[in-house]
Amino acid sequence: MSQNDLPLPTGEFAKLDNGITLHYLDEGQGETIIWLHGSGPGASGYSNFKGNFPSFIEAGYRNIILDLPGFGRSDKPDDIQYNLDFFVETLNLFITQLELTNCILLGNSLGGAIALGQALKHPSTVSKLLLMAPGGVEERETYFQMEGIRRMVEVYQSGPMGVDEMRQVMQLQLFDSSRLSDALLEERAAVAKTQPANLFSTMMVPNMTERLHELDCPILGFWGTNDLFNPPEGMFKFLHNAKECRFLMLNQCGHWVQVEHEKLFNRTCIDFLKNN
Template identity: 75%
Template sequence: MTNDPFSHLPEGHYTDLENGIRVHHLDIGTGPTVIWLHGSGPGASGYSNFKGNYPVFAAAGFRNIVLDLPGFGRSDKPDDVHYNLDFFVECLNLFIRQNELSDCILLGNSLGGAIALGQTLAHPETVAKLILMAPGGVEERETYFQMEGIQRMVSIYNEGTMDKDKMRKVMSLQLFDANGLTDDILTERVAVAKTQPDNLFNTMMVPNMTERLHEIKVDCLGFWGTNDCFNPREGMYKFLDNMPHCKFIMVNQCGHWVQVEHKDYFNRMCLDFLLHPTAC
């Protein structure tokens, strides 16, 4: 028996940030750097969100930094901070600076997409390209809390200690086909969820950045599932109407996790975007 509560998650490297937060990440492959930024929700981690994707990118000649955001995975989960966008961007930028990374491709899902946008707006010199999957940060908080998936997640989370049955109920709306929820995914996320502090979700605030999207000049490829129950698909048009160098792909029979439900298509389109760039 191991004493590691996260024994189901691979262990990689740690960076002690200058603000006192210790973050965990996997570092796979060599080449241009892709930083993978996962979404929110009970039990999330970089590995859980992207295990079916980053090995393909590594084989195609990219260095993959699969980050566990503060409050998630194997990273620190302090109970005395505000988990707002400024905090996440501060941590990401410190991570980039302390690890001497440059010209990063930021790839973010949901909350991770909002953080990618925040980093690009605050520190544009660090970002070469963006890949976004149903990114947050283009709606008001009230809009998100009207979504069926968010309402269910909050209700079940407030019931107390997470177990597999509760996690299945939380996550069943993440996917168009809930049969894709394997025991491995549930086990990974339950173990992490049990270590997450209440202030993680109580203080999670992400502003609406729609009016600043025009400031982002890098090429961006985005995805949105037509059956997304967590983030309104109409948000796609805010990017198309305001970002000069972006294109979005709408995927049918797809929930909030295009990289999971349509991983082969997602991987292929992303690598085509990165390896054969054309004007967006």
């Protein structure tokens, strides 16, 4: 399947100075929120956040729903290292090219780690952070002990990911896997077939816990107690180290807070943004 045939909406494309072309949806007017998705096979900005950004449009925000390199409709080179430095460099080039300033970064999992990396390296570009089970606060070995990560690696290495294989991975994302629609699984399986083999093998994210005290921007975070991909205890690393930070811990909730608790997530984020 080619990039053009993917079952995803087509938005805008930005060719960056490092040669990478990124795809993004640009919806709404107002203060800018950049939406950064997680790293699961077949992920895209739209598949992660389709139930969320319409509420933010109504609340008066400009929403840039980004496909990270290696995902969605963005470029997927097979000759680079997909480490945090590369993702942050690419995000910062994107912010610069679109002449964005003082952005709100919203990130889930890998997207949360990228948001942290951007805020630490380029603090003047970030006004607030909205984080859902963010990566970047554990050692790599800790993540690979998690049931969800182990299943993802096992299925990904066994061969091409069809709908059934995608279901094996995605059902661990949610506390209630009945919320997984066939359409979502088909959407992600199609994207997974276009992803390079080196995407996950070179995905290195350092533990940034000791640098959290450097963050000056307000932080709102979410974590599910039933998260099988990122240890929920990571929440306390933020609360103990970041200067201005609050987290909601939700029971009967997995790795996708924004999906399992869509209305609560949307309402809580918008209230935070309007009052901080």
